[in-house]
Amino acid sequence: MKEKLCKLIIDVAGDLNENLDPPIRLDGGEDAPLYGPDGRLSSLGLVSLIIAVEQAIEEQFGVAITLADERSFSLSQSPFRNVGALADYANTLLIEHQG
Amino acid sequence: MDSPVTLITGTRKGIGKFLAQHYVERGHFVIGCSRSEADWQLAHYQHYVADVSDESAVKNVFSEIRKKFDRLDHLINNAGVASMNHSLLTPLRSVRQVLETNVVGTFLFCREAAKLMQQRRYGRIVNLVTVATPLKLEGEAIYAASKAAVNTLTQVLARELAEMGITVNALGPTPTDTDLIRAVSRDKLERLIRRQPIQRYASFEDIANVTDFYLDRKSEFITGQTLFLGGIS
Numbered sequence: 001m002k003e004k005l006c007k008l009i010i011d012v013a014g015d016l017n018e019n020l021d022p023p024i025r026l027d028g029g030e031d032a033p034l035y036g037p038d039g040r041l042s043s044l045g046l047v048s049l050i051i052a053v054e055q056a057i058e059e060q061f062g063v064a065i066t067l068a069d070e071r072s073f074s075l076s077q078s079p080f081r082n083v084g085a086l087a088d089y090a091n092t093l094l095i096e097h098q099g
Numbered sequence: 100m101d102s103p104v105t106l107i108t109g110t111r112k113g114i115g116k117f118l119a120q121h122y123v124e125r126g127h128f129v130i131g132c133s134r135s136e137a138d139w140q141l142a143h144y145q146h147y148v149a150d151v152s153d154e155s156a157v158k159n160v161f162s163e164i165r166k167k168f169d170r171l172d173h174l175i176n177n178a179g180v181a182s183m184n185h186s187l188l189t190p191l192r193s194v195r196q197v198l199e200t201n202v203v204g205t206f207l208f209c210r211e212a213a214k215l216m217q218q219r220r221y222g223r224i225v226n227l228v229t230v231a232t233p234l235k236l237e238g239e240a241i242y243a244a245s246k247a248a249v250n251t252l253t254q255v256l257a258r259e260l261a262e263m264g265i266t267v268n269a270l271g272p273t274p275t276d277t278d279l280i281r282a283v284s285r286d287k288l289e290r291l292i293r294r295q296p297i298q299r300y301a302s303f304e305d306i307a308n309v310t311d312f313y314l315d316r317k318s319e320f321i322t323g324q325t326l327f328l329g330g331i332s
Contacts, residue, residue, distance in 0.1 A: 044263075048217065051214045051217065052218075055165065058162065064158050
């Protein structure tokens with residue numbers, strides 16, 4: 001599942017890159033940094049990425065999840081720091097939704 | 100599909116119903132919603148039953164819009180409820196209901212609409228407010244306060260969404276002949292209208308005139324504004 005989510009996030013970020021300056025460097029795969037000290041995303045870019053990932057998850061898995069909530073912003077390690085962390089967080093929310 | 104897609108809340112009757120028909124006539128595909136089924140139908144109009152303050156119901160409406168159109172050009176947040184009572188006689192249940200519909204509902208629709216609009220970096224949001232706020236009307240404490248919140252929401256969202264090509268404005272009608280004011284005495288309404296520089300009831304056409312202006316593509320430099328009818332400021 002994590003692999004699927006990583007691919008989904010990379011595909012979404014690739015589409016967003018057409019309008020992002022500077023673009024997200026996706027060559028690191030799962031470790032590709034998104035938002036934070038190592039990432040190149042602006043806060044507006046992060047908003048666009050979160051919305052696009054939520055929509056892609058809804059389309060692919062039929063589940064509407066909210067990635068940006070109180071929990072995601074209070075975790076000691078931000079789930080938005082890189083592709084793998086975001087995939088893990090999305091996976092947790094999907095499992096909770098199914099449970 | 101080239102027709103603009105316009106979402107209007109509270110379309111079962113009154114101003115919302117008029118605006119839905121008005122924009123269908125102007126070639127839009129209009130999506131409307133209300134807490135119960137509408138007793139009218141129209142080509143190029145689709146109705147959803149949703150309580151505007153119910154997050155999952157609102158998200159369902161937007162999922163449907165995304166699946167069917169994958170775009171949203173305009174949102175008019177018209178749904179609203181009023182509580183016309185002295186504050187000492189206003190039950191907490193009424194307070195909560197007014198805040199849920201007017202503030203929470205408007206926020207949810209703005210948030211979900213902006214998510215869709217930002218994909219095309221274009222959108223127009225219009226929030227309905229009221230002259231009860233600037234006139235500080237006695238007997239309408241919670242209603243006026245809830246719409247004051249919508250005014251502020253409009254101004255802050257205008258800043259947050261500007262970079263996404265989305266404008267957010269508000270329109271405050273004076274008394275209009277709708278169910279919302281049916282419970283208000285004729286005498287009170289007459290006194291209220293005497294406080295307006297232009298002393299008459301607002302018509303639905305007066306309201307559509309302003310929403311037309313806000314929704315116009317050429318209004319891209321107009322955001323964060325609240326326009327009151329009848330000369331109220």
